[in-house]
Amino acid sequence: xxxxxxxxxxxxxxxxxxxxALLAVGAPAAYASLxxxxxxxxxxxxxxxxxxxxxxxxxxxxxxxxxFGTERPDGGPAVTDKQFMDFIDKEVTPGFxxxxxxxDGRGQWRDSNGKIERERSYELILxxxxxxxxxxxxxxxxxxSDYEKAFAQDSVARLDERTRVDF
Numbered sequence: 001x002x003x004x005x006x007x008x009x010x011x012x013x014x015x016x017x018x019x020x021a022l023l024a025v026g027a028p029a030a031y032a033s034l035x036x037x038x039x040x041x042x043x044x045x046x047x048x049x050x051x052x053x054x055x056x057x058x059x060x061x062x063x064x065x066x067x068f069g070t071e072r073p074d075g076g077p078a079v080t081d082k083q084f085m086d087f088i089d090k091e092v093t094p095g096f097x098x099x100x101x102x103x104d105g106r107g108q109w110r111d112s113n114g115k116i117e118r119e120r121s122y123e124l125i126l127x128x129x130x131x132x133x134x135x136x137x138x139x140x141x142x143x144x145s146d147y148e149k150a151f152a153q154d155s156v157a158r159l160d161e162r163t164r165v166d167f
Contacts, residue, residue, distance in 0.1 A: 058166030060130040064140055067157035068147055071119040073111045079151050084122055091146050092124065095139040101125040112154045127165055 070079040092100065105121040128136050144156040 058164035061165040064126045065159040066124040068122045072152045
């Protein structure tokens with residue numbers, strides 16, 4: 001009895017080799033892009049320079065956004081612009097004297113009583129070096145807690161993202 005092996009065409013072997021080569025080259029690049037830090041700059045030749053368009057700029061920072069509502073769940077008067085800016089001056093600026101951004105907003109969320117609240121709101125944006133994240137976390141949590149207590153709020157939403165910043 002003769003043993004027959006499957007026949008592979010030259011095209012099939014070439015395609016398999018090309019796919020294997022592509023995976024071998026592409027996988028390390030994909031994993032490298034998941035790094036926390038930007039890759040070090042490399043020297044490139046003319047044709048490589050045309051293909052390399054992404055340059056990492058800035059230093060690792062954390063961006064924290066806090067979302068402050070102005071309506072009170074207990075039905076009390078809404079937080080005014082003056083009250084909010086006084087809160088920023090007393091509670092936020094001392095811990096973040098290098099700068100911050102405040103944006104006016106409109107939002108909605110379901111309160112602790114199950115009611116959909118539509119309200120005027122403020123978004124506070126803080127940027128700080130990632131190396132200071134642990135220290136700044138304590139300050140940010142104090143800001144959230146102090147606002148909730150001062151203005152009878154159910155919550156102050158928080159969003160943190162790692163980014164790169166260049167001033």
